[in-house]
Amino acid sequence: MSEELASEILKELKFMHSKFDEYDKEFKFMHSKFDEYDKEFKFMHSKFDEYGKEFKFMHSKFDEYGKEFKFMHSKFDEYDKEFDNINKKLDDYDIELRNLSKSIAKIEVEHGNKIDTLIDVTSGILERLDSLENKVESIIKIIDNHSDRIWNLESKVGII
Numbered sequence: 001m002s003e004e005l006a007s008e009i010l011k012e013l014k015f016m017h018s019k020f021d022e023y024d025k026e027f028k029f030m031h032s033k034f035d036e037y038d039k040e041f042k043f044m045h046s047k048f049d050e051y052g053k054e055f056k057f058m059h060s061k062f063d064e065y066g067k068e069f070k071f072m073h074s075k076f077d078e079y080d081k082e083f084d085n086i087n088k089k090l091d092d093y094d095i096e097l098r099n100l101s102k103s104i105a106k107i108e109v110e111h112g113n114k115i116d117t118l119i120d121v122t123s124g125i126l127e128r129l130d131s132l133e134n135k136v137e138s139i140i141k142i143i144d145n146h147s148d149r150i151w152n153l154e155s156k157v158g159i160i
Helices: 003-157
Strands: none
16 A cells, blocks of 8 residues: 555544544534423423413312303393493494594504604704704814914014
8 A cells, every 4th residue: 555545544534533523522512402401391391280280270260250150141141131222322333433543543644754754854954954063163163264364464464
């Protein structure tokens, strides 16, 4: 076997060994994740047991309340007849309320658009104001510079 071939085989074996090391690390990581998941599932099972007890308690309460509801239902049947008459009148008012809701929704949309426009305009004005403030500051610097130069010239000419 040639020296070059042996070197190439050794190189390939080292590469495979490094890959196995990578896989080992990956499997260890996965096992740790599975351990975490097992803990979470155990916690969830304990919660389900806890909730099961709560549901049993609630079912006993519902049984008690069921008897009360039967009595109340008999009373409600009496009142249903009275409410039927009232519901007929409410249906008329409901139609009027829907029409009013549509009008309000339309107003909200129109005003929302106007408010958006006002915000856009205000933003533009503020940007323009910032620009003007920067220009005024620049002009003030120029005037100050000119004032200094005029004072300097006047002092040289003897006006001051």
